[in-house]
Amino acid sequence: MTPHDVLHRVFGHSEFRGPQLSIIDDVIAGRDVVAIMPTGAGKSLCYQVPALIRPGTALVISPLIALMEDQVRALKAVGVRAATLNSQAADGETVWRAMRDGELDLLYVSPERALSEGFGVLAQRTEIALIAIDEAHCVSQWGHDFRPEYRRLRPFCDALPGVPRIALTATADRETRVDIARQLGIGDDRVVLSGFDRPNIRYDVAGRDNLKRQILDFLGRHRDQAGIIYAPTRAATEKICEWLTEAGINARPYHAGLEPGTRSRHQADFVKSESMVMVATIAFGMGIDKPDVRFVLHAGMPKSIEAYYQETGRAGRDGDPAVAQLIWGGEDVARLRGFIAGSDGDEARKADETRRMNALIAFLETSGCRRRELLRYFGDVPPQACGNCDNCLNPPQLLDATEAARKLLSAVYRTGQRFGIGHLTEVLLGKTTEKVLKFRHEQASVFGIGKDMHVDQWRSLTRQLEAMDALTRDPEHGGLALGPASRPILKGEVAIQLKQAPPQRREGRSSSSSTRRDGGNDVAAGDQALFDALRQRRRELAAAAEVPPYVVFHDATLREMARQRPRTLGDLARVPGVGASKLERWGPDFLRVIARG
Structure with missing residues (x-):
């Protein structure tokens, strides 16, 4: 099958997105790739499609047991022979035999299990289609979730010559991307960067x-x-x-x-x-x-x-x-x-x-x-x-808060650099509370000098000055003290602007007014009852199969069913997200719901 055949027949989609196809073509041709793609952009398809085209078993190395289980569950639902091997897997022997006998399309394995001596020997005796290193930022010391065992993956890959390796992550700045490629023995020119934006x-x-x-x-x-x-x-x-x-x-x-x-x-x-x-x-x-x-x-x-x-x-x-x-x-x-x-x-x-x-x-x-x-x-x-x-x-509206910042820093200093913002605002607002009187702060030169701003503004300014390191906080008691960046503010050398809350709120594409139970995309009024009925049937089928509802079909697929109202299995097969295996397993159930609707 071609990549498009796999995409349509197995996964139920008609077109690849972004750089998916070029990455897939590279892996099928045996070329290594580092793929930096945002979450939701379809990184998994970049190794799942080649795994169903190249001969042998594809190894997917991931540190995340939950991801392995979710991916395997979803793959089995579309008819792919997949399994997982990790510290919590109860059927390890069965999985080893299936891999040895060439009965697996994809095997998800933790780095610890992959690096064990026995697994390395098994991999060298088995036809391996490709090696996918998921969450590849874990290989870099500059990544936010560095895992030392990921450093040992290159020798494992090198022991399988001719097997393409694809490293995937959604999170890597330039320094991390370079380190990933170097640590896994992939050329710098093999890095594919598709952007980081999640516009939804x-x-x-x-x-x-x-x-x-x-x-x-x-x-x-x-x-x-x-x-x-x-x-x-x-x-x-x-x-x-x-x-x-x-x-x-x-x-x-x-x-x-x-x-x-x-x-x-x-x-x-x-x-x-x-x-x-x-x-x-x-x-x-x-x-x-x-x-x-x-x-x-x-x-x-x-x-x-x-x-x-x-x-x-x-x-x-x-x-x-x-x-x-x-x-x-x-x-x-x-x-x-x-x-x-x-x-x-x-x-x-x-x-x-x-x-x-x-x-x-x-x-x-x-x-x-x-x-x-x-x-x-x-x-x-x-x-x-x-x-x-x-x-x-x-x-947001911006307010010149340079003088207010100087007042706040002065209040911190004049009260001994030991009190939190609650007491400091009482001093600035000129309130004769019991605590203010106890410490005689009503006699301080800063008492009442901040009546031109309300409490929320003083709290917001405090957050901003802490972020600038002009104020520091005692982690145990919460008292505020002057930080290294306070001096130029006190001397009037740095201007401070304070963000003000906007007078009214406009809602965006993902706002509460547009984010409905169906996930945010509108369902036409005439289709809502059918959409709800399809969701209910999905819940029932998911419970019977002991899988999450989205494994049966995503909401987007149900919305299209409600809109298109297919009458035959052939019609249903043309709905995005309906692959051959799901069509055969669940198609008749949903057609009956549509016929009643």
């Missing part, structure tokens, strides 16, 4: 003032949708999950402190659900091949801009509108700076981590297009405005 994701950022209220308000705009909330600690994960449960929201926690069986059960429930919220530390989500995640909410700053891109990329993998909401505060900056300072890395490593953190802060603090700030970091050349981030949809 709307990026929103807000300062933290009342986290519980902010989260519940957000979820109120995204009812009955599947999403992920990332929290910075296990304790925060449990607390947020408790808030949601009390509010009647279907939520589960996920962090390393839970029993492995509980984590696995929560993950399985989330993958199968169309409306669950997973509240998790960053231990969750890498490789979760769930296409219908409608939002990712960060309840604090991620550790780097690469991590942010990777984590938000778990939303909207199906191409439908999705939202990436981030809520942050100055204490997050202090936490990250403390983490970098206390890490075991050498000075060069710490300097690199600081550079990455500063890039994230610039993204948070920008008054311009957020997508532009994000894509520029990865080397893309984006337009001036994307039309689908909070700043583009609702341009």
Whole structure:
């Protein structure tokens, strides 16, 4: 079969996207490739299609057990002979025999199992179609999720001469891309970069003032949708999950402190659900091949801009509108700076981590297009405005806050560099609270000099000055002190602009007003009842097959069924997303629903 034959007959699609076909042609011809493609752009097809054309078994090396299981489940649903081999696989012997006997099209294997002596011998005695290294940023010391065992993959690949290798990732800046190619023995001229933009994701950022209220308000705009909330600690994960449960929201926690069986059960429930919220530390989500995640909410700053891109990329993998909401505060900056300072890395490593953190802060603090700030970091050349981030949809007003910043820094200094923003704003606003009187701060020269701004503005300015390192925070008690960047501000050498909330909000492509239960793409009024009936039948078939609903068909495929209303299997075969195996297995069920509708 040709690549187009495989694409249509097996996966039910009519056309390749972006650089997919050129990458596939290279791998089929035996050429190595490093493919940098955004999440949702179809990286998996770049090795799955060649695996079904080249003779032998394709090896897919991935550090993510959840991804392996999701991919294998989806491949089996379209009739592909696939299996996984990792530390949790219970049928290892059966998989080894199937590989030895040439009965597998694709084998997903963890790097630890791939690097074991026995597997290396088996691979050398078996016809191998190709080697795909997924999450390839893990091979680079500059990547955000470096895995030492990935450094040993090149000898494994070199022991299989003539077998093409394809490295794939969605997250790699220029330095990381060069390192990936070098570490895996792939020429620099074999790097394919298709861009990093995820236009279906709307990026929103807000300062933290009342986290519980902010989260519940957000979820109120995204009812009955599947999403992920990332929290910075296990304790925060449990607390947020408790808030949601009390509010009647279907939520589960996920962090390393839970029993492995509980984590696995929560993950399985989330993958199968169309409306669950997973509240998790960053231990969750890498490789979760769930296409219908409608939002990712960060309840604090991620550790780097690469991590942010990777984590938000778990939303909207199906191409439908999705939202990436981030809520942050100055204490997050202090936490990250403390983490970098206390890490075991050498000075060069710490300097690199600081550079990455500063890039994230610039993204948070920008008054311009957020997508532009994000894509520029990865080397893309984006337009001036994307039309689908909070700043583009609702341009912030800028206030000259140079004098206000000097007042705030003076208040920090005059009160002893030991108090948090709550007490400092009371001093600046001239409030004679018990605490103000206790420390005699009503007698300070800064008492009452900030009445021209309200509390939220002072908090916003504090976040900005912390991000600039003009203020530092005691990580234990939260007290603020002058930072190294405060002197030029106090001397009037640096101008400060404060972003003001826009007077009204316009909704974007991924907004709550347009993000419906069906994932955000409109269903014509006359087709809505049929679409709902198709979704219900999908749930029933998925439950019977013990697979997530999206494994049966994606929402986009059901929308097309509702629009086209096919009457025969031949008609249904022409609907995007309906391959031969799914047509045979589930086609008659959906035709009956359509006939009744």
